[in-house]
Amino acid sequence: MDEPKGAKPKMASTKPKMAVLILGFLFVLAVIALITVAVTQNQRLPKNIKYGIVLDAGSSHTNLYVYTWPAEKENDTGVVQQVEVCKVEGPGISGYSQAVQNASRSLQHCLERAQEVVPQQQHQETPVYLGATAGMRLLSLENRHVAMEVLSAVENRLRSSPFNFQGARIITGQEEGAYGWITINYLLGSFKQSGWLNFLPKLTSIKETVGALDLGGASTQITFVPEQEQSESQENSLHFRLYGKSYNVYTHSFLCYGKDQALRMKLVRDLQNAETARLQDPCFHTGYERNVSIRDLYASPCTANYKQSLAFPQLHVVGSGDYQACQTRIEELFNKTSCPYSKCSFNGIFQPPLQGHFGAFSAFYFVMNFLNLSADSSPAPLNSAISTMKNFCSRPWSEVKAAYPQVKEKYLSEYCFSGTYIISLLKTGYEFSLETWQQIQFLGKIGSSDAGWTLGYMLNLTNMIPAEQPLMRPLSHAGYVGLMVLSSLVLVGALLLGWCIFRKPRCLRKGIV
Ligand SMILES: Nc1ccn([C@@H]2O[C@H](COP(=O)(O)OP(=O)(O)OP(=O)(O)O)[C@@H](O)[C@H]2O)c(=O)n1
């Protein structure tokens, strides 16, 4: 049987077409498979959130902080965030020396609050730490036994909470300064180095750290990285290795130079020349009056040396609202007469030349914020801070009280003293000049987290700050997937092109297609 004419060429053109179709189908299938594998393999796992609790047992009050962070990123810098702060009612725990059990009872409300914030199934795994600062340091100097009783009362309370109790202790002034410095630099991202630049360690530009200024009720801390690496005083120098970089840090904590103890020290000095129970005080507004128990005034190790027997049990303080006179009295608290080092702040304490920017928090911020002297970007120049204080101190108490009905009288009555004290401490004590004053930023929070020592303390105790830089992925998840797909497409395209050029398929030959 004769084959019909033209049947052969028809068969020949169908085969290559089929081959191209199959090839195209396989190509599309390969691309889909590639994308699916890349996406599913690198898919983010559901977030596993961790919690940590720190109680800051300060001299004036206790705060409970709850922090949270994604478990899979705990060694990255800047991932821990404060999600709750609970202010414990009443005084600081050192104020319970006469009724120790009340110290533990006072924590009840905030511990309940923490139980609401942390999901119940995570209570047991959530660490809780308590750190006590200068109020307890002073109580310990006064009566070590009572201080330990207070501490074990709060410890027992924390042990009986559903959280994972990790310790309650009095931290040193050095630790307080160091952890405050770690906190603000962690939150400001000073330890962060860009991912790509990590491949070029020599060229990596590392951000400068920021110094930390913390003012409490009973002590104040100054911490910064000085220009000179070698320190003249070992007790003021700390060494850290964080995220692959070494830091030599200067720190000093002045016990008794928190603003409440400083006011007491000023009052006992004023009392030395007093003949009557009435004391005129330029650091309070005119028209303001306050009675101070003489026994209470001398009850602190900060004032004990000035103890004298007085004929009256109460001091009657009467305000005269005079910034200049107030400043003169305050400056007497800073002894600048002798310095055994090349440079000192005051009381013969070594301090290297000030270096870089500073973050000033706690009472530095509360006071300067109230006085509108803590603008976000840069603070009011020193001279305008001084004129604000002159004006504020000279206002009669009745006027101030009427202007700020929402502010607690205890705080409001002391802002004239506190603002003047802050300026004196920074200017005369630490020797900030008109220029370096501009390098200070008064800050309460950084993001959602309060500036203070607690976050740094927790980061350290949970080993969340590695000494060496953890290996970082140079690309984001999306970037990685995109690049994988793109390079695969280029590769497949190149293979196809090569195949077409060198093994010219029949379909591409002239006359067939
Ligand atoms: N809005 C506020 C809140 C607090 N204060 C004052 O700020 C001081 C407390 O500062 P803080 O940093 O909380 O001190 P503590 O941590 O309690 O004390 P220390 O760190 O010395 O242990 C107290 O004098 C308190 O009266 C203030 O003036 N205005």
Ligand SMILES: [Ca+2]
């Ligand atoms: Ca404090």
